[in-house]
Amino acid sequence: MTDIPPRDPAPLAYFDPGDGRKIAYRQRPKHPDVTGPTLMFLPGYGSDMDGTKAVEIDRFAAAAGLAYLRFDYSGTGSSGGDLADGTLTRWLDEVVSAIDLLVDGPVLLVGSSMGGWLALHAALKRPDRVVAIVGVAAAPDFTDWGYTPEQRQSLLAISRFETANADGGPPQVTHARFVESGASLRMLYSPILINCPVRLIHGDQDQDVPVGVAFKLLDSIHSGDVQLTLIKHGGHRLSKPHEIEALIRAIAVLAERLS
Numbered sequence: 001m002t003d004i005p006p007r008d009p010a011p012l013a014y015f016d017p018g019d020g021r022k023i024a025y026r027q028r029p030k031h032p033d034v035t036g037p038t039l040m041f042l043p044g045y046g047s048d049m050d051g052t053k054a055v056e057i058d059r060f061a062a063a064a065g066l067a068y069l070r071f072d073y074s075g076t077g078s079s080g081g082d083l084a085d086g087t088l089t090r091w092l093d094e095v096v097s098a099i100d101l102l103v104d105g106p107v108l109l110v111g112s113s114m115g116g117w118l119a120l121h122a123a124l125k126r127p128d129r130v131v132a133i134v135g136v137a138a139a140p141d142f143t144d145w146g147y148t149p150e151q152r153q154s155l156l157a158i159s160r161f162e163t164a165n166a167d168g169g170p171p172q173v174t175h176a177r178f179v180e181s182g183a184s185l186r187m188l189y190s191p192i193l194i195n196c197p198v199r200l201i202h203g204d205q206d207q208d209v210p211v212g213v214a215f216k217l218l219d220s221i222h223s224g225d226v227q228l229t230l231i232k233h234g235g236h237r238l239s240k241p242h243e244i245e246a247l248i249r250a251i252a253v254l255a256e257r258l259s
Contacts, residue, residue: 004028009058010068012078017097022080024072025049027102028058031065036259037106037131038067039251042095042122044113044139046165046172048077052239053112053136053247060248066255071098083173087181088118088143095122099129106131108254110247113139113209113236120221121185123194132197132254136247137236138217139209143182146208147174155179166237188216197225197257199250203234203243 004010010026017023026049030038039061041054048054049070061068073091074081095118099107107130111119116138123130139146147155154161155176162171198221202214211230218228229250231243238247 004062009055014079015071015098015101017094017101021074021094023074023094023098024078024080025098025102026058026070028061028066028068030067034065034259036064036066036255037108038069038103039108039110039255040068040098040103041070042109042111042115042118043070043072043076044115044137045174046076047112048072050077051112052237053110053244056244056248057110057251060251064252064255067103069098069102084175084177086175087178088114088185089181092118092121092125092185095119096125099126103129105129106258108132108134108251108258110134110136110251111138112136114142116140117142117185117187120187120192120194123196124192127195130196131258132199133194134199134201134247134250134254135217136201136238137203137206137209138200139213140217141182141186141188141213142209143179144186147179188213188220190220192217192221194221195223197254198223198227199254200226200228201231201238201243201246201250202228203231203236203238205233206236208236 010028014022054070072079075083075086109119116135117140119133151161159176200214
């Protein structure tokens with residue numbers, strides 16, 4: 001095992017899903033005396049593996065001795081490629097490839113917003129590998145309901161639209177092909193045949209993903225072990241200290257149970 005100081009990130013590395021894509025990732029190995037699933041973080045749209053939640057989970061994994069994998073979808077963060085080529089189906093393929101190529105044994109997926117949607121689909125594609133899911137403001141089907149009429153008009157007119165970056169950086173761009181790719185991955189209006197434990201964490205003041213989506217997921221997922229935690233006054237990002245604490249607690253309890 002490569003020793004990584006608990007406060008230091010794992011070194012940046014790259015993998016290829018099989019067609020020349022250069023996907024950046026950081027992978028912290030487990031301590032040899034620790035058992036339990038590999039934690040794997042899936043960012044939301046416009047985010048990356050160095051966001052607050054991803055880093056805080058890394059610190060928890062280091063302290064607990066758990067293996068942890070985080071990566072950037074193609075066209076985002078430190079990965080190669082063009083965001084204009086990014087689609088939900090392409091990024092789901094990268095999630096599944098990361099499980100197949102980089103992880104041995106069971107996986108506990110933690111998905112934020114769009115990453116929660118991808119986590120659910122990855123569990124359906126790899127039911128023998130994904131042993132639990134934690135969804136943070138999970139946003140299945142958001143390409144159906146997540147855009148304003150003005151944004152949809154822009155997609156029709158110029159095949160893209162821009163939104164202000166909450167962190168003050170360059171505007172966030174959404175391309176028409178990304179939105180169109182959501183049609184084949186809709187899941188809210190039919191049974192979601194996932195049987196592993198699922199923990200949903202959602203802010204009751206989330207303005208991007210209505211809390212009703214979380215309740216719909218609670219009802220649609222087949223597993224009898226699904227729990228929804230509502231954070232009072234919580235918004236979409238759920239990155240305040242007490243919100244991160246709720247996330248880490250959910251991960252820790254599941255990881256301990258699955259050890």
